[in-house]
Amino acid sequence: MKRLQEKMEQEGRVLSAHVLKVDSFLNHQIDPQLMKEIGEAFAELFQKAGITKIVTLESSGIAPSVMTGLVLGVPVLFARKRQSLTMTDDLLTADVYSFTKETTNRIAVSNTFLTKEDTVLIIDDFLANGQAALGLIDIVQQAGSAIAGIGIVIEKSFQNGRTLLEEKGMRVESLARIDSLQDGHIQFKEEVAK
Amino acid sequence: MKRLQEKMEQEGRVLSAHVLKVDSFLNHQIDPQLMKEIGEAFAELFQKAGITKIVTLESSGIAPSVMTGLVLGVPVLFARKRQSLTMTDDLLTADVYSFTKETTNRIAVSNTFLTKEDTVLIIDDFLANGQAALGLIDIVQQAGSAIAGIGIVIEKSFQNGRTLLEEKGMRVESLARIDSLQDGHIQFKEEVAK
Numbered sequence: 400m401k402r403l404q405e406k407m408e409q410e411g412r413v414l415s416a417h418v419l420k421v422d423s424f425l426n427h428q429i430d431p432q433l434m435k436e437i438g439e440a441f442a443e444l445f446q447k448a449g450i451t452k453i454v455t456l457e458s459s460g461i462a463p464s465v466m467t468g469l470v471l472g473v474p475v476l477f478a479r480k481r482q483s484l485t486m487t488d489d490l491l492t493a494d495v496y497s498f499t500k501e502t503t504n505r506i507a508v509s510n511t512f513l514t515k516e517d518t519v520l521i522i523d524d525f526l527a528n529g530q531a532a533l534g535l536i537d538i539v540q541q542a543g544s545a546i547a548g549i550g551i552v553i554e555k556s557f558q559n560g561r562t563l564l565e566e567k568g569m570r571v572e573s574l575a576r577i578d579s580l581q582d583g584h585i586q587f588k589e590e591v592a593k
Numbered sequence: 594m595k596r597l598q599e600k601m602e603q604e605g606r607v608l609s610a611h612v613l614k615v616d617s618f619l620n621h622q623i624d625p626q627l628m629k630e631i632g633e634a635f636a637e638l639f640q641k642a643g644i645t646k647i648v649t650l651e652s653s654g655i656a657p658s659v660m661t662g663l664v665l666g667v668p669v670l671f672a673r674k675r676q677s678l679t680m681t682d683d684l685l686t687a688d689v690y691s692f693t694k695e696t697t698n699r700i701a702v703s704n705t706f707l708t709k710e711d712t713v714l715i716i717d718d719f720l721a722n723g724q725a726a727l728g729l730i731d732i733v734q735q736a737g738s739a740i741a742g743i744g745i746v747i748e749k750s751f752q753n754g755r756t757l758l759e760e761k762g763m764r765v766e767s768l769a770r771i772d773s774l775q776d777g778h779i780q781f782k783e784e785v786a787k
Contacts, residue, residue: 428670428706429655431663458651458671461623462659469625476622477652512622 400440400574404587406433407553407575413583417527417555418499425524425552426459437574438466441522441550444572445471448547450520452476452513454539456506456531459524463552467522476513478506478535491541493534498527506534513542526551526573529560536567548572555580556588594634594768598781600627601747601769607777611721611749612693619718619746620653631768632660635716635744638766639665642741644714646670646707648733650700650725653718657746661716670707672700672729685735687728692721700728707736720745720767723754730761742766749774750782 412420424430441463453475455464461477468475481504490507497504513519521535532549539546548570554561556576564571576588606614618624635657647669649658655671662669675698684701691698707713715729726743733740742764748755750770758765770782 422703423706424668427673427703428668429659429662430668431659432666434659435663458655458673461652461655462669465623465625465628465656465659468623469629472626474618474622474624475656479621479652509616509621512617 400437402433402436403552403575406430407585411585413580413585416580417558419553419555419577419580419585421553425462429462431462434462434466437463437552438468438470440574441467441520441572442470445520445547445550448520449518450547451517452544453520453522454478454508454513454535455522456480456535460522463524463550464522467520467550471520474512476508478508478538480504480506491538493537493541495530495534497530506531506538508538510542513539513544515543517542517544519544519546520548520550521546522550522552524552526554526560526564526571527558529558529563532560532564533567536564536569550574553577594631596627596630597746597769600624601779605779607774607779610774611752613747613749613771613774613779615747619656623656625656628656628660631657631746632662632664634768635661635714635766636664639714639741639744642714643712644741645711646738647714647716648672648702648707648729649716650674650729654716657718657744658716661714661744665714668706670702672702672732674698674700685732687731687735689724689728691724700725700732702732704736707733707738709737711736711738713738713740714742714744715740716744716746718746720748720754720758720765721752723752723757726754726758727761730758730763744768747771 410423464475492507551573554573554576578586578588604617658669683704686701745767748767748770772780772782
């Protein structure tokens with residue numbers, strides 16, 4: 400997605416060969432117009448997949464997911480990283496290991512919002528080692544819902560997340576794919592979606 | 594806001610005289626079309642206030658804020674409830690006490706995204722005791738930004754949040770105001786916005 404790549408080049412900060420900070424438009428400050436265009440891009444990619452629900456992870460997955468859900472006309476369900484007091488229903492949970500933080504987070508959704516009749520699009524902001532996406536897949540499969548695919552805003556293609564997801568038979572669509580972050584520069588893969 | 598009130602009556606669950614659960618369209622599962630209408634309502638209320646930025650709190654404030662930012666054409670900044678690894682800039686922080694959870698959370702935003710030139714609209718999903726909104730006000734005032742007002746999706750008018758905010762001279766606009774939750778029934782205040 401050209402506008403996303405331009406924004407990454409203009410505002411992204413390469414902190415190391417592994418870390419790109421996009422806090423000015425995705426992870427802390429959010430650019431609503433860009434999110435709208437991201438939503439339209441995901442909706443176009445998955446428009447014929449029969450999606451009935453989007454599942455994402457708080458907090459950075461919410462904005463792109465809601466914009467996608469608006470175009471597709473389906474609700475968005477976000478997994479929580481810790482149990483909240485009013486989330487008293489039976490929960491579907493998965494443990495997600497973070498390589499960057501070296502911690503394991505339990506993520507959870509209420510089991511009342513996913514059924515065997517649902518076809519789910521999973522959306523997340525970043526794909527690196529794939530652990531968050533694998534946790535979301537686990538939860539959706541516990542509910543017995545079908546998974547149409549994974550929509551990723553920014554993929555770090557030099558890490559193994561895509562491989563792990565494709566080994567599970569998942570369709571992975573990333574709007575920007577980073578080949579490397581060497582020398583403070585973002586090198587994109589050529590074959591990006593749209 | 595009529596559509597919001599109808600949704601609350603149809604899908605909200607009154608768990609006690611103090612707790613209304615709206616996990617099916619706002620706090621866990623999100624209704625994107627309703628969020629769009631909420632965004633349009635906030636944008637109309639504050640369209641002449643010269644807003645340059647929206648500030649909210651993760652996670653449930655993000656969806657209504659992004660939809661409002663889309664209409665007003667301004668970015669959204671969400672405060673985090675715990676420090677994330679890549680959030681290494683200087684932080685503006687405030688401590689927020691939760692009466693329901695009986696815990697204090699430190700909320701934080703990077704000081705790079707708010708300036709003395711900004712006029713901020715603060716948005717949150719619920720207003721009860723006002724502690725989260727007071728924390729956001731504190732942060733925005735530390736940055737030296739002006740505050741045009743507070744946009745609240747659901748106000749529990751039987752708690753003292755609005756009074757505390759108005760005592761600080763804040764304009765408070767709530768899209769739904771709950772007078773009471775007695776006997777499992779939502780009693781709305783008459784004079785709701787729109």
